[in-house]
Amino acid sequence: MMWSWIPSNWQLIWQLTRENAYLGVVPALIGLVISLPVGIIAARWRWFYPPVLTVINVIYAVPSLALFIALIPAFGLTDTNVVIALTVFSLCVIVPNVVAGLRSVPDSVRQAATAMGYGPLRRLATVELPLAVPVIIGGLRVGVVSGISLASVGQLIGVSSLGYLFIDGLQRSFPTEIYVGLVLVIVLALACDLVLVAVKRVLTPWAVRS
């Protein structure tokens, strides 16, 4: 470990960390925006879900590197390529949780809302979705954490991220660089995870705290 490498390269390290954070977080957020309507439809019309789930299982089996490569003709060796690929992966973990979250709302709660005069849309927005928040955020957490970790693979097609430190560190046989990359990816992922746990607490003030 060569500690002096860190201060003399902090600008590079900071830039790579920002790029990695962008590549990990943005796809999960886009994934959430797409997953909500898909999940709501799948929870409402049950026949729609099994085919969606099959597609999700197959897509999730595609290796990230293969998906990055498949998108090269359309998007080139760009950030957009990695963002789109990781968005697709985040859909695979978020959609099932949106469906599970909505299905976990007890029927009695739904009926009580209806009896109070709530229409289907208002009931969805003010009763069902808020109650599904913990499960939905559970999926978002997996999406963000694995997205940040997978973003480093984008370096193999030349999209800059903390993965640069792995590849450069290997080529120069310089472990310090690899340590820094590993620690930053893990810290970044866990930091985003903590933020999401905090968001969940703010959004579900009624939840029982231990």
Added chain:
Amino acid sequence: MSFFSWAWDWITQPANWHGTGSIPQQLLAHLGYSALPLIIAAVIAIPSGALIGHRGRGATAVINAANAWRAIPTLGLLVLLVVWLGFTPLTWLLPLVVLAVPPILVNTCEGVAGVDPDVRDAARGMGMTAWQQVLRVELPIALPLILVGLRTSAIFVVATATIAAYIGLGGLGRFIIDGLASNAYGPVAGGALLVVILAVLVLALFAGLSWLLVPAGLRGRRRQG
């Protein structure tokens, strides 16, 4: 040209099907590199998951730890081991085992811990020993979940064995990494398509396995994970 036409043109060239480093050879190598770590991981994770799940204590801790595990970037781990160990079998084996253990462990643990307490009581009431309870009641009931865990791990391993080509491992990733290095999109697309086909075959294999192995009484309440 699209990804598929590139991939198809390359895969259908007869020259890529003969000699050293041909498609069949790398495909077999890829299967070998994937099967070995998966078997090792299963041997480690199924007994320990069953033990933790049977006791019931520590199950939540295991599940949380396994989720945090996802944060570890495989590429970084591979590269680190190359710098530490050089190119030994352990260099590629260790990261793949490390990747494959958590899904199997978590699903075994959840499956065994989630067995209906009434069923457990009935097993004890019939005079079963702790071993018999685990082997003859809890593990069969947990089997659908364990298979989902094995499937997830198998897919992780197949995908990551591709990345391992970057540190010099054979397998389908070779075509991708070498193609990228020489700016030839044909082998890159072809290799990627073959990996995708392999991954889908793994999915199909596990769908078949769960149909064969899961006791008839448990079918129809399979959980997805």
